[in-house]
Amino acid sequence: MKDIITLGIESSCDETSVAIVKNGREVLTNIINTQIEIHKQFGGVVPEIASRKHIENISEVTKQALKEANINFEDIDLVACTYGPGLVGALLVGVGYAKALSFALNKPLIGVNHIEGHIAANYITFKELEPPFLCLIISGGHTHLVYIEDYTQFKILGKTRDDAIGEAYDKVARVIGLEYPGGPKIDKLAKEGQENIKLPETYFDNLDFSFSGIKTAVLNLNHKEPNINKADLCASFEKATTDMLINNTTKAINEMKVNKIALAGGVSANSYIRERFKILGKELGIDIYYPELKLCTDNAAMIASAGYYNFIAGNVSGMELNAVPNLKIG
Numbered sequence: 552m553k554d555i556i557t558l559g560i561e562s563s564c565d566e567t568s569v570a571i572v573k574n575g576r577e578v579l580t581n582i583i584n585t586q587i588e589i590h591k592q593f594g595g596v597v598p599e600i601a602s603r604k605h606i607e608n609i610s611e612v613t614k615q616a617l618k619e620a621n622i623n624f625e626d627i628d629l630v631a632c633t634y635g636p637g638l639v640g641a642l643l644v645g646v647g648y649a650k651a652l653s654f655a656l657n658k659p660l661i662g663v664n665h666i667e668g669h670i671a672a673n674y675i676t677f678k679e680l681e682p683p684f685l686c687l688i689i690s691g692g693h694t695h696l697v698y699i700e701d702y703t704q705f706k707i708l709g710k711t712r713d714d715a716i717g718e719a720y721d722k723v724a725r726v727i728g729l730e731y732p733g734g735p736k737i738d739k740l741a742k743e744g745q746e747n748i749k750l751p752e753t754y755f756d757n758l759d760f761s762f763s764g765i766k767t768a769v770l771n772l773n774h775k776e777p778n779i780n781k782a783d784l785c786a787s788f789e790k791a792t793t794d795m796l797i798n799n800t801t802k803a804i805n806e807m808k809v810n811k812i813a814l815a816g817g818v819s820a821n822s823y824i825r826e827r828f829k830i831l832g833k834e835l836g837i838d839i840y841y842p843e844l845k846l847c848t849d850n851a852a853m854i855a856s857a858g859y860y861n862f863i864a865g866n867v868s869g870m871e872l873n874a875v876p877n878l879k880i881g
């Protein structure tokens with residue numbers, strides 16, 4: 552069969568990324584132009600600035616990707632872009648650019664759900680991984696437990712009822728004086744601390760999550776005891792949030808009778824969470840997958856991969872494709 556080359560575009564938040572991926576799993580290039588340095592001074596992503604920066608960068612990042620993959624526009628078979636969920640102005644830049652490319656090159660356009668992209672990051676890291684499996688998507692915007700029936704078929708088993716886990720990490724980091732994005736800073740500082748502070752964990756009858764309770768508890772504690780050991784607080788926060796993830800995932804494993812679990816999303820870069828899931832895998836005798844670090848956070852290679860599998864399934868978008876900020880999965 553002829554190779555299929557996908558050009559993927561990701562612009563849903565603060566990363567302008569363009570990737571070229573062969574046959575859905577082989578990354579020829581994955582350029583990520585991050586705006587973190589710009590948004591850092593505001594303590595979080597400023598949507599207006601994000602869209603403006605995407606506009607400034609997208610053409611240059613695309614040129615760079617083609618150069619690095621050593622291909623021309625004519626070699627591209629598919630154009631895939633994130634069309635939601637995310638910041639509407641930021642998404643529109645990628646969608647508009649992808650539509651123009653698809654039209655000019657006369658190649659199919661594939662609109663990709665960002666969450667499906669995070670799941671697909673695992674296909675790039677693990678060439679042998681195939682559905683069905685269970686995926687825990689933990690990022691700045693999402694916390695979902697999903698049963699992956701097939702490449703484009705998903706069943707939502709549980710999701711957060713309030714804050715996404717990454718949102719809680721970033722907020723906790725900010726109040727204890729760590730820079731945006733706080734997740735990686737908490738990861739680092741926690742290694743110097745003890746899990747000796749009791750924090751509230753929230754559980755429901757079903758597989759939903761909630762992280763606003765623990766977030767508020769940490770904020771109040773830090774306010775009441777400004778001299779509290781920040782490393783201990785980070786370690787205890789990591790432990791409690793991971794306990795909640797492990798609890799629901801274990802329930803889902805029993806319910807769905809799966810023997811493969813994949814993690815995905817920015818928070819799956821967390822070293823403590825990775826370690827705890829590795830231990831869980833050993834205990835239960837099941838395989839645990841998590842994408843290589845660069846593919847955990849937002850990038851276009853995962854979008855190209857998900858775009859490829861949507862193309863194979865016949866899900867091609869038309870020129871009416873639009874940004875859908877609150878796009879759901881499943």
Ligand code: KG4
Nearest residue numbers: 690691692717734735817818820821848849
């Ligand atoms: O997947 P992502 O790049 O964007 C969304 O789709 O939301 O995830 C970004 C989130 C941020 O909240 C960031 O703090 C978190 O991932 N993150 C981490 C780590 N690396 C990134 N959280 C905990 N530990 C990390 N090592």
Ligand code: ZN
Nearest residue numbers: 665690848849
């Ligand atoms: Zn993401």
